[in-house]
Amino acid sequence: xxxxxxxxxxxxxxxxxxxxxxxxxxxxxxxxxxxxxxxxxxxxxxxxxxxxxxxxxxxxxxxxxxxxxxxxxxxxxxxxxxxxxxxxxxxxxxxxxxxxxxxxxxxxxxxxxxxxxxxxxxxxxxxxxxxxxxxxxxxxxxxxxxxxxxxxxxxxxxxxxxxxxxxxxxxxxxxxxxxxxxxxxxxxxxxxxxxxxxxxxxxxxxxxxxxxxxxxxxxxxxxxxxxxxxxxxxxxxxxxxxxxxxxxxxxxxxxxxxxxxxxxxxxxxxxxxxxxxxxxxxxxxxxxxxxxxxxxxxxxxxxxxxxxxxxxxxxxxxxxxxxxxxxxxxxxxxxxxxxxxxxxxxxxxxxxxxxxxxxxxxxxxxxxxxxxxxxxxxxxxxxxxxxxxxxxxxxxxxxxxxxxxxxxxxxxxxxxxxxxxxxxxxxxxxxxxxxxx
Amino acid sequence: xxxxxxxxxxxxxxxxxxxxxxxxxxxxxxxxxxxxxxxxxxxxxxxxxxxxxxxxxxxxxxxxxxxxxxxxxxxxxxxxxxxxxxxxxxxxxxxxxxxxxxxxxxxxxxxxxxxxxxxxxxxxxxxxxxxxxxxxxxxxxxxxxxxxxxxxxxxxxxxxxxxxxxxxxxxxxxxxxxxxxxxxxxxxxxxxxxxxxxxxxxxxxxxxxxxxxxxxxxxxxxxxxxxxxxxxxxxxxxxxxxxxxxxxxxxxxxxxxxxxxxxxxxxxxxxxxxxxxxxxxxxxxxxxxxxxxxxxxxxxxxxxxxxxxxxxxxxxxxxxxxxxxxxxxxxxxxxxxxxxxxxxxxxxxxxxxxxxxxxxxxxxxxxxxxxxxxxxxxxxxxxxxxxxxxxxxxxxxxxxxxxxxxxxxxxxxxxxxxxxxxxxxxxx
Numbered sequence: 001x002x003x004x005x006x007x008x009x010x011x012x013x014x015x016x017x018x019x020x021x022x023x024x025x026x027x028x029x030x031x032x033x034x035x036x037x038x039x040x041x042x043x044x045x046x047x048x049x050x051x052x053x054x055x056x057x058x059x060x061x062x063x064x065x066x067x068x069x070x071x072x073x074x075x076x077x078x079x080x081x082x083x084x085x086x087x088x089x090x091x092x093x094x095x096x097x098x099x100x101x102x103x104x105x106x107x108x109x110x111x112x113x114x115x116x117x118x119x120x121x122x123x124x125x126x127x128x129x130x131x132x133x134x135x136x137x138x139x140x141x142x143x144x145x146x147x148x149x150x151x152x153x154x155x156x157x158x159x160x161x162x163x164x165x166x167x168x169x170x171x172x173x174x175x176x177x178x179x180x181x182x183x184x185x186x187x188x189x190x191x192x193x194x195x196x197x198x199x200x201x202x203x204x205x206x207x208x209x210x211x212x213x214x215x216x217x218x219x220x221x222x223x224x225x226x227x228x229x230x231x232x233x234x235x236x237x238x239x240x241x242x243x244x245x246x247x248x249x250x251x252x253x254x255x256x257x258x259x260x261x262x263x264x265x266x267x268x269x270x271x272x273x274x275x276x277x278x279x280x281x282x283x284x285x286x287x288x289x290x291x292x293x294x295x296x297x298x299x300x301x302x303x304x305x306x307x308x309x310x311x312x313x314x315x316x317x318x319x320x321x322x323x324x325x326x327x328x329x330x331x332x333x334x335x336x337x338x339x340x341x342x343x344x345x346x347x348x349x350x351x352x353x354x355x356x357x358x359x360x361x362x363x364x365x366x367x368x369x370x371x372x373x374x375x376x377x378x379x380x381x382x383x384x385x386x387x388x389x390x391x392x393x394x395x396x397x398x399x400x401x402x403x404x405x406x407x408x409x410x411x412x413x414x415x416x417x418x419x420x421x422x423x424x425x426x427x428x429x430x431x432x433x434x435x436x437x
Numbered sequence: 438x439x440x441x442x443x444x445x446x447x448x449x450x451x452x453x454x455x456x457x458x459x460x461x462x463x464x465x466x467x468x469x470x471x472x473x474x475x476x477x478x479x480x481x482x483x484x485x486x487x488x489x490x491x492x493x494x495x496x497x498x499x500x501x502x503x504x505x506x507x508x509x510x511x512x513x514x515x516x517x518x519x520x521x522x523x524x525x526x527x528x529x530x531x532x533x534x535x536x537x538x539x540x541x542x543x544x545x546x547x548x549x550x551x552x553x554x555x556x557x558x559x560x561x562x563x564x565x566x567x568x569x570x571x572x573x574x575x576x577x578x579x580x581x582x583x584x585x586x587x588x589x590x591x592x593x594x595x596x597x598x599x600x601x602x603x604x605x606x607x608x609x610x611x612x613x614x615x616x617x618x619x620x621x622x623x624x625x626x627x628x629x630x631x632x633x634x635x636x637x638x639x640x641x642x643x644x645x646x647x648x649x650x651x652x653x654x655x656x657x658x659x660x661x662x663x664x665x666x667x668x669x670x671x672x673x674x675x676x677x678x679x680x681x682x683x684x685x686x687x688x689x690x691x692x693x694x695x696x697x698x699x700x701x702x703x704x705x706x707x708x709x710x711x712x713x714x715x716x717x718x719x720x721x722x723x724x725x726x727x728x729x730x731x732x733x734x735x736x737x738x739x740x741x742x743x744x745x746x747x748x749x750x751x752x753x754x755x756x757x758x759x760x761x762x763x764x765x766x767x768x769x770x771x772x773x774x775x776x777x778x779x780x781x782x783x784x785x786x787x788x789x790x791x792x793x794x795x796x797x798x799x800x801x802x803x804x805x806x807x808x809x810x811x812x813x814x815x816x817x818x819x820x821x822x823x824x825x826x827x828x829x830x831x832x833x834x835x836x837x838x839x840x841x842x843x844x845x846x847x848x849x850x851x852x853x854x855x856x857x858x859x860x861x862x863x864x865x
Contacts, residue, residue: 085795145686
């Protein structure tokens with residue numbers, strides 16, 4: 001059945017990696033903490049694979065995977081989940097699309113039946129496609145009613161010139177409106193096949209038995225060639241970019257985006273520590289400066305997520321009282337300069353290491369958290385990333401943090417966006433004097 | 438193979454003890470991972486605060502970790518963050534909670550910090566003023582979200598003068614009025630071991646953890662605590678509406694009325710009803726199936742009466758966010774489904790599926806030590822009993838179609854309800 005079996009360990013736990021003849025990678029991780037099994041399948045397709053004018057396709061496809069196959073008609077996947085007392089969901093990112101089921105450990109087989117079937121047999125009935133398009137458009141509108149949804153979308157679109165990470169995962173409204181079921185189906189055939197997928201099983205099972213079942217249900221799916229990878233490479237930024245986004249709120253919000261490297265790049269570990277030093281917890285630099293001392297923000301956060309291609313290091317904050325976005329931005333730059341000049345302290349590094357270690361231990365409690373961690377890493381890079389992760393984080397020195405800060409978090413490498421009032425905000429609504437538009 | 442129900446039975450193997458000072462202690466050994474969850478709950482909350490000082494309970498909970506007689510705000514944060522653990526405080530209408538999750542070797546620190554926060558907070562004057570300005574800013578920020586605006590408006594209509602009419606965060610004018618003295622007094626009035634429950638779940642042995650708990654919490658002095666009786670809210674006998682114009686992409690619609698208390702024996706048939714009408718797995722329930730899957734009106738739509746049930750009656754709510762031009766259609770759609778479950782019996786298959794879902798998904802409520810610790814507190818507050826693991830499936834399984842018809846008729850009202858809509862509107 002399987003051509004390759006390896007085992008990998010992280011935090012002393014065994015993960016078995018099996019590759020079927022048709023190319024499907026299967027990761028299994030026994031976890032007997034609760035009588036629960038998570039089955040999660042990851043496809044290496046996301047908004048980075050989408051062509052101009054067709055943004056949002058990967059996410060729309062995620063919706064269509066619940067819309068029926070010949071074997072599991074429309075509604076059947078949710079109904080089986082209900083009858084078996086489970087839950088299911090799915091999510092799409094720039095780099096991948098993932099689906100999962102959580103079931104009690106005496107009934108996980110149904111998840112394998114569904115995933116094996118919908119990997120290749122979705123039907124794409126045009127009427128279902130058009131009906132679901134309305135749902136996707138409502139989801140898109142909901143995102144635009146969130147201040148951060150809107151600001152980060154505009155910020156990323158300005159930060160990248162050519163790389164598809166510039167597009168929102170949900171797509172641009174006009175692209176979604178024009179999407180067709182035929183194009184969608186073609187996209188599905190191109191990207192959904194065993195060689196482009198990682199199936200992760202975590203929880204209360206016996207590995208040999210579950211791997212046999214996976215083989216039984218998936219090995220009849222034919223092997224297919226993997227589509228050529230996206231080749232856009234983002235050119236270096238040649239100077240600061242600034243933008244203003246008008247919105248109904250009176251509360252100023254700001255976002256900064258710095259070009260930063262992809263997962264497992266040698267600099268990525270120090271950038272992750274920098275992220276923790278800047279905004280994780282009440283002792284972090286930006287919390288102490290902006291929330292405690294200057295009292296200029298309700299919160300400040302940083303995000304630097306693992307990604308396949310070079311990505312963005314985001315910092316964002318929400319102003320409070322009479323404080324302005326300009327003033328907050330200036331303080332953020334000063335704190336970054338301080339790190340460049342002085343580095344991180346040894347206490348900050350110790351704290352970051354303990355946070356990462358504790359996070360690894362706590363993530364072993366729930367099957368779904370394990371499946372999430374393993375699947376993401378395998379889909380983006382390979383399990384070796386987590387095997388060496390703790391060591392790499394532990395080896396970061398104060399000057400490494402200063403060095404990545406001065407290399408990436410520079411003025412010329414940043415895009416700064418402000419959400420500014422469009423003048424429509426009203427303090428309090430009058431009652432009853434209105435009717436629907 | 439053991440059934441999942443049998444395997445979660447350890448969650449109900451509860452060691453219960455009351456310390457000499459009256460603190461109720463609930464313990465469950467769970468060696469799944471080398472970590473320990475601590476949950477200390479004080480039986481007070483926003484329902485006990487005066488209307489003129491709305492927001493007091495949440496503000497008090499936010500300030501618990503901003504300084505004690507033994508540690509500064511920074512010291513507290515530095516101590517927990519150095520271990521990689523979490524420490525958090527929170528409040529609702531009926532509880533104030535200090536909770537921590539720590540690795541096994543840090544359990545003493547976790548207990549010490551939680552005890553310190555509850556017993557010795559000093560509410561430093563400078564942090565009180567910081568917290569007031571931060572709360573005001575958060576209220577302003579929340580008002581940018583159409584769903585929050587419509588949800589707050591619904592509570593005002595449903596609860597009338599009962600404390601739950603307010604946002605738990607309070608109003609800008611009541612936040613302005615809160616002083617350090619109010620916070621100190623609130624703490625003095627309610628924070629006592631005889632008015633608190635401590636649950637600890639994780640990788641420990643009962644005897645050893647009890648000694649540690651005794652050391653940290655045993656010195657907490659008890660005193661009489663008087664919890665004032667709050668007049669019960671009355672379910673409306675009229676229709677109430679509020680439309681709030683906002684320049685938004687969607688209309689956010691809430692429709693509902695007063696719900697039930699958690700101790701109401703009809704909670705269980707109503708959970709089955711919720712699963713059929715507006716909850717369950719994926720989009721299987723009637724409201725998401727009809728309004729999302731068939732009509733494409735929304736990405737998010739649901740209904741429930743049991744999720745907000747507490748000491749006070751919660752709310753029955755149906756919610757949908759839709760394109761502004763579909764507001765009437767969506768509102769009618771929600772009402773139609775509520776009418777249908779009141780007027781027509783549910784099918785045998787729907788009933789069985791809902792029951793299978795609830796009994797089958799019961800295991801997910803006991804996956805982590807923190808979840809079990811929260812369950813123990815609820816079990817004590819609502820008198821669920823530590824045989825809940827056996828009782829719950831039986832209560833769900835015994836629900837009949839007649840039960841659903843009876844509780845639908847009794848607890849849902851398609852005439853006398855409150856409706857709030859936030860979103861784009863044209864002036865008449």
